[in-house]
Amino acid sequence: MTVQQPVRGTVTPVQAERELRRLARKLESRTDDLAGLLREAAEAEVGHRVEHAKALLRAEGGTIAEREAVAMIAVERLLLDRKVKEAVADACRESVRSLRDQIRAVQSVNANVRELAGLSS
16 A cells, blocks of 8 residues: 655646756756766777777787786776766766656646646647
8 A cells, every 4th residue: 555645835837847947957067067078088088098009019028918917007097087087977977867857757747737727738
């Protein structure tokens, strides 16, 4: 048996639309942020790959695994920077998805409120 929580207040069409505008502005801002973060992540990936290749060519060692290990150690900071930038971009991407979900939810509430208020087309 599901127990419904009491409604804490009435939502008006104006409030719902105000919330939609707020979320839309936030989404636009986060989307703009995401573009820059994805660019930084891509640049970090290219930088890491190029420097790793150079380090691999310079590496001395008997086996491929040994040379790979030497090269990996040589570019450790670049790899960390790359991974951090990818994680930040991924977090921003999730924030954008969450905002889209919130907008859809508020749109649904807004449609219901407008219907109840007799304002639907």
